[in-house]
Amino acid sequence: MSNTEASLLPLIESGPGAGTPCCPPLTERPFTADEAETAARMFKALGDPVRLRLFSSIASHAGGEACVCDISDVGVSQPTVSHHLKKLKEAGLLSSERRGTWVYYRIEPSALAAMGGLLTAPPASA
Amino acid sequence: MSNTEASLLPLIESGPGAGTPCCPPLTERPFTADEAETAARMFKALGDPVRLRLFSSIASHAGGEACVCDISDVGVSQPTVSHHLKKLKEAGLLSSERRGTWVYYRIEPSALAAMGGLLTAPPASA
DNA sequence: ACAAGACATCGATGAATGTCGAATCAAAGG
DNA sequence: CCTTTGATTCGACATTCATCGATGTCTTGT
Known part of the structure; x- marks a missing residue:
């Protein structure tokens, strides 16, 4: 009930205005403090080996989604897997949905694109 | 343990075989533990707001390089700037060179490409 | 209603990280 | 030689983080 996640600003807009990334390419101009804060959250989310394996497992799964039971073989305990999936979700890289007994996690394509x-960075055009 | 950095495997091959990235796209297949370890180091390096601002400042600077004195205005002390530049260098994202009084940092293009x-990830083709 | 399975949350703990001031090193100039 | 300026290294500290076992919640099947 405690909707803690609602207080977190979405890194990628999923409603109208989608496709407008949070920040320009890294090579275009120096990032502002706010842009850096936003972008760093995404990079940090993928800056852990376990999270990277989980993300890659889901991304390469058929349909771009997978249930937790299918990707839990990454060498850490079940609570730790759950913890990392939550982190990826909070970073806007994943979304989840319960279907019966299982919970399915799905890649957020806009975040990947962002x-x-x-x-x-093609700076040659400038 | 003097040469600590020498024990770190290069994330990007810079000799023969350059252009062969460390890992396949995240969506191609589940990452192995080793691939995840390697790729996570790069993401983690950019997973800090200060490092992201430093990297962006250098990347957007003329010639793809900048001296420390030109990018030190990121709200932290100068030793902290030096510390973060070292981290980015260890991750293979930057290289440095001393020219007289000043030290210049330069973007490693192959790392950016990797x-x-x-x-x-164009999974639509499958 | 009860038991079993799948997943999330809680509380604790050891390790890693970001930050700073002080000290040190390196180059240039008087 | 000594001072000044730019940059790294050192030592210390507070915070964050990854991880685990135990427990709680939700759904299904008996």
């Missing part, structure tokens, strides 16, 4: 946009 | 490659 991070790719930060690193896509 | 990270972009991880996030470049």
